[in-house]
Amino acid sequence: MKKIAMLGSGFIARFYADSLQGYRNKDKITSIYSRSEDSVKKFANDYNVSHSTCNMEESIAHDDVDIVCVALPNFLHEEAVMLCCKHKKAVMITKPLGRNSAEAKRMLEAVEQAGIFNGYLEDLVYAPKFLKAFESVKNGALGRILWAKSRETHPGPHSEWFWNIEQAGGGCMLDLGCHCIEITRSYIGKDIKPVEVMCWADTQVKPIDAEDHAIALIKYENGSIAQFEVSWTFRGGLDLRDEVMGTEGTIWVNNFLRTGFEMFTTGKAAEYVSEKAESNSGWLFPVGDELNELGYNHMFMDMLDSLENNVPPKETFYDGYVVNSVIDAAYRSAKSKLWEPVTLDIWRGQEGVGKSTEPDEYDADHYLIKEEVTHYGAKKVILKNKTSGKIVEKTL
Amino acid sequence: MKKIAMLGSGFIARFYADSLQGYRNKDKITSIYSRSEDSVKKFANDYNVSHSTCNMEESIAHDDVDIVCVALPNFLHEEAVMLCCKHKKAVMITKPLGRNSAEAKRMLEAVEQAGIFNGYLEDLVYAPKFLKAFESVKNGALGRILWAKSRETHPGPHSEWFWNIEQAGGGCMLDLGCHCIEITRSYIGKDIKPVEVMCWADTQVKPIDAEDHAIALIKYENGSIAQFEVSWTFRGGLDLRDEVMGTEGTIWVNNFLRTGFEMFTTGKAAEYVSEKAESNSGWLFPVGDELNELGYNHMFMDMLDSLENNVPPKETFYDGYVVNSVIDAAYRSAKSKLWEPVTLDIWRGQEGVGKSTEPDEYDADHYLIKEEVTHYGAKKVILKNKTSGKIVEKTL
Amino acid sequence: MKKIAMLGSGFIARFYADSLQGYRNKDKITSIYSRSEDSVKKFANDYNVSHSTCNMEESIAHDDVDIVCVALPNFLHEEAVMLCCKHKKAVMITKPLGRNSAEAKRMLEAVEQAGIFNGYLEDLVYAPKFLKAFESVKNGALGRILWAKSRETHPGPHSEWFWNIEQAGGGCMLDLGCHCIEITRSYIGKDIKPVEVMCWADTQVKPIDAEDHAIALIKYENGSIAQFEVSWTFRGGLDLRDEVMGTEGTIWVNNFLRTGFEMFTTGKAAEYVSEKAESNSGWLFPVGDELNELGYNHMFMDMLDSLENNVPPKETFYDGYVVNSVIDAAYRSAKSKLWEPVTLDIWRGQEGVGKSTEPDEYDADHYLIKEEVTHYGAKKVILKNKTSGKIVEKTL
């Protein structure tokens, strides 16, 4: 059983609390901090939290707290983390870790120097579909991974601070891209180095300073390509899809808008249907169990089990730092219009991994380009002569 | 925190244990009973259970047990339940409750006389999609419910006793129909009486005495119709779909084969992909989190929360009894080829609910039959004169 | 090149005309008949038809007409067909053939006696997906067919006469069931005799005399089961789905509401989106090419090619008669609540086809019930001893 201090009482803090105290869980939120007195009271009441405060340090330092869960706006992350270091409290933090790589690096170095447990709450690499897909990829079901794409788009976040570039540190790329980067990085291999990024970003619709739409390609040292598509201007709900291409297979995951649950209603009932749904009539696509589908349950299980077992969780501040570094490169690229290198002062994966080149052999003299059954039933192969390079077709 | 005796160590007992001891759950299986010594040892080891025995009564009576979870073949249900009554132990039991209504009734009367907590483990009315769909239905999003269909078909169960009509009590209709009946009954209203059943059942493929394919219609007192389609001969995996039609809307739920997770693999990896999947190459449709998708987590939460709060769970032995009574009528109908009445000696819902008849009024003189926008942009209505009965078309 | 007289100028006549004169088609509607002068003029103008009349016989008898296309309300079918016989004109007729089996039989006998080409315009067995699915079934991809279901439901037809039981001859069962019966009959085998029908039908919503919702099971001589689900009370659009189960496979066809075309719109544009769509905002599911998706193009190709080649088309008045006979049995069953025999005075398929019984053999002593890979990777078989009947499990 673990006792948790929750920092923050907004949308995401409530999602976290629903998960942490969900099912028959043994864990308990024992302290709640928020900047607003009203909000802190409401949260304490709703989640039955014994200690509540508008003083962040008081919550962190509280005796009855094993681990601090940072669910604050981005611009308050560093302050919260530094206080955890000061009080040697285990910490897990919502995404993104920092507003930029420098901030993330300071937090990473601080928690490691303090020797405290640190978890990075990237929920989408704990989504049940991801976990199962990842296992298949790891087991080789897709062969060598060529490309991994993650898309997260919706009509925009819920709280005002997201739209303020100072407080948020960026726009949809920071808010949503961090998910996509870690998802695709996981499929490609977290020990493979991301080397450069090409990014397009624009403010196409919203009257804000940050970007509301961005697309990027991330090149990894082994030649694999990651891609993200993020937007705050998408119409139709929360679109959360991943795709992976390997030499032996394909994965398509739809986490939200098409999960086998479809409802048509003329609109007689008008309650909350699903996160970021845009309507409550017509065809609707609710999600059965948002907390589980979005990975919260499996994420906190890993975090708290790891804390108990004294091992690092699957996602640590180090991962958050890598993600922030990729995002930084993306922002640079959106401005420079160049492929920008990913700067990683701290890198703990493999170095110098080359591009895989192993064409399929057909026979001693030929590589196999393609084998197929044609329209007319015949089986044929397209071959390349190893020495002459000549390409020939052969009907078998 | 609750301590559980698990009776049975097969496929379903393991699914239950994975759920009961999953996530950060506080509950614990403290005793395991199985008929086979090998199996009991393996289970105790896998799930870290302190007490194990091949004597059913010993497990039930064990001091360190708050509630007994019956995960045994159908023909052992009554024996287990009677022992729980004898030792005044709370009990929750896998579906179906009995092999027939008479058995179910004896168990229902026994637990109520003994005054013990009794839960009926119909997991699919706890499936997250069901829970959300049900809430929408309850809130009126679909208007008056006209029809609810549930389909569960797959290539056949895992253990030999299912295929033995004596031990199982029936075929796919008892095994799978029990789910479908409770799902559709819930949508229509658990207080609405099922009055008669028409069923077709046949042994089309398997060399067994019981039916391997069955379809039935269940008429409720308010004129609503439930339908189930069950089979052990379906090819392609586990097909688990529900559909609901109401005057104001429609719900389609796919719990298993199409949940937004699609994988193609040439077959380089050959591990277990998903319950009852038939292949491990080509296009596969795994489920992210089977335990959650199938309702186990929410079911046990309701069971153990209810036990703690001293209230009956959502599904009790009474529900199991109603389901068995509907199944009995279905078996009679399959033989007699008649609509057979559902015999319910015990009925705790509404009585004498008439069929709803409230045609939409268009104006003082007309009922509205239909309103539509035609191919050519015009809006028109089809009306029925209240007195003459004449049907007319009017372009607006 | 064929010259066509179109009888009728309503919704379906226009669909037919769009198809007959679509693409680069060589055929031409040369005469149009309708009861309404306005309507006949508009049609003649829209489709560039040289001869138009409010006298049915005049259109049929017109010199410049090779074939008559009957697109009239059900109660006018017999009159039209008899005039075609009188003038020895080839005829193709919309579905259903008659309002009942007796009417259908009179028409069948008349066209055969007159020796004229006769086609039954059951478009859905010409739908491209059906054609391809049917070919797979015929080639054995699904093994022995166990069950075929067809569902057609929508919020109700477009013209007033459908809602008038005298003019239509029935309700949704006649209007939509005729499609479903011919689809499922085709999958099971058009030479296999439908023997009995169990049907539930009710008027659940609309203020009409006919049924607005019906479900039926049709038993074939070989033990296969067909099922139809039809309704005029469905909300959400036009639901047109078929399912087939065989010993070796499964087919799921969705002809309309989910065909890989999804659109979300806030509703800025409000044009006609798709047949029987209920809305023009929110998530919409248009169909790319309704005429083609619904089978019209392939149907008329078969009709007119057959006429040219002097062979009967795939669907003739005989098929229409069989369908009407099944519907008659369904209506009788809905009233009597019994399985009602299908009365077929005229039957041209096989007689006395028995139920297939060929259990899979495992070895000399055992039948195979099931083979599977378990949760834990082991391969096991469930067998039945041929002589003792005992069922055993064997892990390999």
Next chain:
Amino acid sequence: MKKIAMLGSGFIARFYADSLQGYRNKDKITSIYSRSEDSVKKFANDYNVSHSTCNMEESIAHDDVDIVCVALPNFLHEEAVMLCCKHKKAVMITKPLGRNSAEAKRMLEAVEQAGIFNGYLEDLVYAPKFLKAFESVKNGALGRILWAKSRETHPGPHSEWFWNIEQAGGGCMLDLGCHCIEITRSYIGKDIKPVEVMCWADTQVKPIDAEDHAIALIKYENGSIAQFEVSWTFRGGLDLRDEVMGTEGTIWVNNFLRTGFEMFTTGKAAEYVSEKAESNSGWLFPVGDELNELGYNHMFMDMLDSLENNVPPKETFYDGYVVNSVIDAAYRSAKSKLWEPVTLDIWRGQEGVGKSTEPDEYDADHYLIKEEVTHYGAKKVILKNKTSGKIVEKTL
């Protein structure tokens, strides 16, 4: 009725012929040219073509030919087109027009100078789903278009020449990207100028000189972004999907792998199922009517109707030239790693279209950033002060 000379007798020529002579079409292939004598004979026989030859000019110049259909490998396009110019024969040509922009430009200038009808056979902008989606976009259902993505990936083309960079002119980007470019350009507006391209391309799997995987972003003058994803290394079949995002809506089109037709088979039948399907057992996703779904029927209807009516078709050599120019920029970008300008010596659309900037107004003092219903039922708006730029949240 039009008489067609078909140049080429391979895969695509046969698809074209099936469409041109399909349904009840009045048109006829009257001459067939192919380099191989065997192939020309087989084609003439299969499609009942009266004149066949291995001399290209002979076919083009043939008296009985109204229009020439070029279905030859890319490296033979220019020769064929020049001969059509010489003989003043109307011409329609398969995609891409040229191997590069220079070749395309020469052909465009030649046909215009010769004054002959010229059609560019970009079938996918004639696919029925595209046509309907495009109409909705044109009618404003999606508002202002922000982004259009088209993806075409499969396991590689059928004929050897595709894999030969000399003969093909490029890899998957030329072969498949040409489709994607014209699709997305159509959604954004064919009169809007594509200005620059960023492209990643690599040879990840196949032993060839050209790229087998490429992704590109194309920026249009109005700030809209097009994206293509193309590959010859995709596993799982032919993946053909488009997505469009607008300020008011979203479109998702799946042209091939998920069109509402799903089949599971254990593999007892082993015929051709669908273009580029990789298997004939397990779950398969055939297409009902490939010719129609892929746009061939509507494309040839437009081509031949336009020829008859003496108007240009929807897609002309000019469009082919624009597409080739975008591809050229993509190839340059893949090498230079820079955003490369699209060079268009010939441009017939709008010039100097600026980026649209029209933030939604909330009231006199504020822009609306977002309006939503929260988790807890409240309606709130997020606003930006027009003068101070301050972002505030307001619960209504």
